[in-house]
Amino acid sequence: MSFSSVWKVALCFSSELRNICTPRKVILTKEHLEYFQNSQTHKDIVSYIETLNEAVVGVQLTDQCTESPGVRAIVGMFDEVEKIAKATPPVDNKASRFGNPAFRTFYDKVAEAAPSLHTKLPGLAQEAIPELAVYFGESWGNRARIAYGSGMELNFLCWLICLERLGVVQESDHVALVIRVLWRYLQAMRVLQSTYWLEPAGSHGVWGLDDYHFLPFCLSLRNCEYIKPKAIHDSEIVDEYAKHYLYFACIKFINQVKTASLRWHSPMLDDISAMRYNRVFYPTHVLTARLPVGKDVGQVVLGKLPVMQHFLFGSILSWDGPMPPPRSEVEEDDAHLGYAHAHPDLGGAGQREVGWGDCCGIPVPSVFASAVAEKSKASGGRREAVRTGIRAVPFADLSNFLFYMNADIIVSTKFAMVYLV
DSSP states (O other): OOHHHHHHGGGGGGGGGGGOOOOEEOOOSHHHHHHHHTSHHHHHHHHHHHHHHHHTTTOOTTSOOOOOHHHHHHHHHHHHHHHHHHTSOOOOOTTOSSOOTHHHHHHHHHHHHHHHHHTTSTTOOGGGHHHHHHHHHHTTOBTTTTEEOHHHHHHHHHHHHHHHHTTSSOGGGHHHIIIIIIHHHHHHHHHHHHHHTOEETTOOGGGSSOSSOSGGGGSSOTTOOSSOGGGGGOHHHHHHHTTTOHHHHHHHHHHHHSOSOHHHHOHHHHHHTTSOHHHHOOTTOSSOTTSTTOSOHHHHTTTOHHHHTTOEEOSSSOOOSOOOOOOOHHHHTOTTTTOOOSSOOOSSTTTGGGOSOOSSSOOOOOHHHHHHHHHHHHHTTOOOSSOTTOEEEOHHHHHHHHHHTTOOOOOOGGGSOEEEO
């Protein structure tokens, strides 16, 4: 039975809009996370990704598809968000390689516009807008940290799930939700990432697939027989197929903003290139177990406490487990809520000049900022002590990688600094 068929039983929700509530954070501890992993909400999210994956087998971004009024309205909302970004230019922040403070102004403008934007969605009850607006607003990045990562992308996915459950889109829209809606969302996010130099939230550096996104790798090239994975090393093939497939579009973007070769700055993607696509691109097993990130989407994103303690539960994607103790509004707005800080936060605005001080996923310079800085060095004619494109990765990043692998390894201090292109 399909995802939508299962949820048709739950469409009675629309007659119970009095239960609509503002989504809030609930997961604080490992016990909360374990409860969530066995919950219906967890199953619904994974099921939805699998359903979208099945819908686009053999489908290209350039293919024709039916675009319902709901799909067209969603794409129109993203157009409006991009207009807001273009009307909110970055402020002069040349001294920093981290997020541009103008993003907070953009975020506030989107939050203000969200209710009216949602009124354009066909068939959406007015009472549901406050709940949907929260997921929508958080889909564009974290206001406090000026960052974006898989957790914010998850908010976008949850927003789509809510829209389908409320009848704005249907099962027949699944192809369009990937090749029109997701694709338009990614385009808008690239604008935000490049404009405001958004920090990669929770980035695993070279040990991740992409600095910002995870979802496109779950919905790409499954069972594609005529393009081999190793084709990502051929720039002409990448350029040609970037307009046809999400995967190649992501590879092209990575190549445009990072120096050196793919095997140096993205070794996970390089390892994937030796595999068959039908083994690689399946949502519940994105990579095989022989790779360090060989875990299903339920573990890589939904199974990580640093991600899920920011997950928002409402009346549609609900939490039926033990509730955490009441929290103040100040705590609710804390970008680092739930993290066990071993030291004062050194990663906030005005503090970043002291170094890599954020213990809940070190603040990572925007890839765009790094590219600009490297270009500036090259144009200055100065000789560098290391080759262009080589950067030092702090010990914390290596620790995150080992945690990501769930490796019980005691690392000697001699590994405190590794050099990666």
